[in-house]
Amino acid sequence: MTFFETALLYTAVVLMVQWMYQIWDQTTRHLAPGPMEFPIIGNLWQAWKADPKYHHKALYKLSKVYGNVMTLKLGMVNEVAINGYDAIKSVLNNDEFLNRMDADWLLHKSFGKKIGLVSGSADYWKPTRRFTMFHLREFGFGKRYFQQSFLDTEIDEISKIFDQAIAQNDGRIQPNKLFGIPTVNVVWASVANSRFDYDDVRITKLVHLMSEWSSNAKLFEGIPSAFPVLLKWFPQIFSTENLQKIDFEMQGFLRSLINEIRDQGTFQMEPKSFIESFLQNMESDSSKKREFQHVLTEENLISILYDLFLGGSQTTSATMSFALLWLAMYPEIQERIRNELTAVIGNDRRATLEDKSRLPYTRAFILELHRTSCIVPLMPRKVFKDTKFEKFVIPANTLVMLNPYSILMDEEFWGDPENFRPSRFLDQNNNIINSDRVMTFGGGRRNCVGETIAEGTIFAFVTHLVQKYQFLPAQLGQKFDTSSIVGISSSPHLYTIQVAKRDVY
Numbered sequence: 001m002t003f004f005e006t007a008l009l010y011t012a013v014v015l016m017v018q019w020m021y022q023i024w025d026q027t028t029r030h031l032a033p034g035p036m037e038f039p040i041i042g043n044l045w046q047a048w049k050a051d052p053k054y055h056h057k058a059l060y061k062l063s064k065v066y067g068n069v070m071t072l073k074l075g076m077v078n079e080v081a082i083n084g085y086d087a088i089k090s091v092l093n094n095d096e097f098l099n100r101m102d103a104d105w106l107l108h109k110s111f112g113k114k115i116g117l118v119s120g121s122a123d124y125w126k127p128t129r130r131f132t133m134f135h136l137r138e139f140g141f142g143k144r145y146f147q148q149s150f151l152d153t154e155i156d157e158i159s160k161i162f163d164q165a166i167a168q169n170d171g172r173i174q175p176n177k178l179f180g181i182p183t184v185n186v187v188w189a190s191v192a193n194s195r196f197d198y199d200d201v202r203i204t205k206l207v208h209l210m211s212e213w214s215s216n217a218k219l220f221e222g223i224p225s226a227f228p229v230l231l232k233w234f235p236q237i238f239s240t241e242n243l244q245k246i247d248f249e250m251q252g253f254l255r256s257l258i259n260e261i262r263d264q265g266t267f268q269m270e271p272k273s274f275i276e277s278f279l280q281n282m283e284s285d286s287s288k289k290r291e292f293q294h295v296l297t298e299e300n301l302i303s304i305l306y307d308l309f310l311g312g313s314q315t316t317s318a319t320m321s322f323a324l325l326w327l328a329m330y331p332e333i334q335e336r337i338r339n340e341l342t343a344v345i346g347n348d349r350r351a352t353l354e355d356k357s358r359l360p361y362t363r364a365f366i367l368e369l370h371r372t373s374c375i376v377p378l379m380p381r382k383v384f385k386d387t388k389f390e391k392f393v394i395p396a397n398t399l400v401m402l403n404p405y406s407i408l409m410d411e412e413f414w415g416d417p418e419n420f421r422p423s424r425f426l427d428q429n430n431n432i433i434n435s436d437r438v439m440t441f442g443g444g445r446r447n448c449v450g451e452t453i454a455e456g457t458i459f460a461f462v463t464h465l466v467q468k469y470q471f472l473p474a475q476l477g478q479k480f481d482t483s484s485i486v487g488i489s490s491s492p493h494l495y496t497i498q499v500a501k502r503d504v505y
Contacts, residue, residue, distance in 0.1 A: 034071035042073030075226025083406035092444035101380035116303030183313035193273035312450035351463035
């Protein structure tokens with residue numbers, strides 16, 4: 001027998017033993033089914049073969065073979081992928097799945113600790129969220145009059161940018177980074193009751209740091225994600241060193257903003273914002289301080305702000321970039337939104353949040369925008385003890401990867417998920433339907449804190465821009481790339497459109 005034949009026989013025996021053990025292990029421990037694993041790499045080959053670029057698409061394709069609850073071994077990482085509406089909804093509403101992914105590169109932005117709103121462990125997150133929501137609402141968070149007041153200011157500033165492009169550049173504009181500053185200002189107004197001027201170097205730096213973090217952070221990136229030890233051994237190669245530098249800079253920057261507010265001293269007497277209220281409770285000896293003592297720390301405040309900026313402004317900015325892309329591609333959809341706005345509110349004022357319920361097609365457009373953009377394609381959770389789900393057992397220390405993409409692009413439910421068609425969210429009486437299948441902001445108890453303000457911001461920006469401007473391709477026959485740049489969230493590729501002004505209010 002030749003060396004090659006011996007090696008081939010040895011490989012076949014190893015694979016057979018491996019697969020027999022996997023079948024035995026899945027059966028005896030009641031694990032979810034999944035593809036056969038290879039030594040060392042596990043199921044990396046099958047995931048790469050299903051889709052070499054996008055992990056969420058690979059999981060969706062594999063789920064059609066192995067089911068909506070699927071076990072994968074990706075290198076050193078044990079993963080259970082959850083696909084489909086019913087399964088994902090069940091996980092989101094199950095307190096056994098409250099813990100988030102605890103990868104070192106992700107924890108670094110919260111000082112290597114499980115604190116804040118995103119990385120906080122279930123026990124730490126509960127009081128953090130309760131305190132945060134109570135004191136945000138205390139200063140008007142979630143109330144339409146409060147939100148509308150600072151949205152109007154940002155809308156005016158955005159209009160100046162579009163007007164300048166029309167006057168100086170024949171209306172040509174690249175929207176990709178256009179919404180960074182206004183969306184940051186919306187978040188800052190919510191937590192600090194103030195805003196940055198557009199020429200303030202601080203907001204430029206803040207937008208830059210968040211953009212850099214998003215472009216360097218990858219939820220799943222093949223080999224390095226499957227073998228986390230590589231991220232520690234080779235941080236320069238796999239962007240973890242860059243992420244750490246960004247985290248250090250962002251933490252220092254947020255600390256300086258907090259210190260500016262602290263130095264004003266007004267928080268001790270009558271706090272006027274969430275940050276001032278946090279500082280007052282942190283430095284007092286009240287009963288509330290004793291109740292929330294372990295979460296009232298400066299590190300947790302910085303982590304909360306970091307999470308709010310990344311979750312609130314980055315996703316909203318990317319969504320608005322996608323919005324103008326679709327509007328320029330489909331002038332008939334743009335015109336239908338405009339006609340609805342004219343019929344309901346006229347042309348002598350801008351739409352407000354109070355008008356939202358009377359604008360079903362506009363709301364349907366925003367739902368379809370969320371569906372096709374898939375801004376958050378994966379939602380990672382983690383279980384730290386053996387957990388029963390449906391008829392399966394998910395072993396302790398398993399990454400549970402929820403795949404909203406599988407809902408948003410479900411061919412059986414939508415019929416034509418690849419098409420941009422807002423009317424799919426309207427019934428024959430023009431009522432909104434199927435909105436629960438759009439999970440941009442998660443769901444259950446750990447849904448996004450900023451959902452209300454993000455939705456209000458997108459509605460206000462879309463309605464104003466469609467009322468006041470017309471969006472067109474930059475050149476005749478222009479082909480748009482509607483695919484996404486996927487990191488921890490999705491964003492559109494760089495594109496150029498042309499803007500023309502309409503004669504309204």
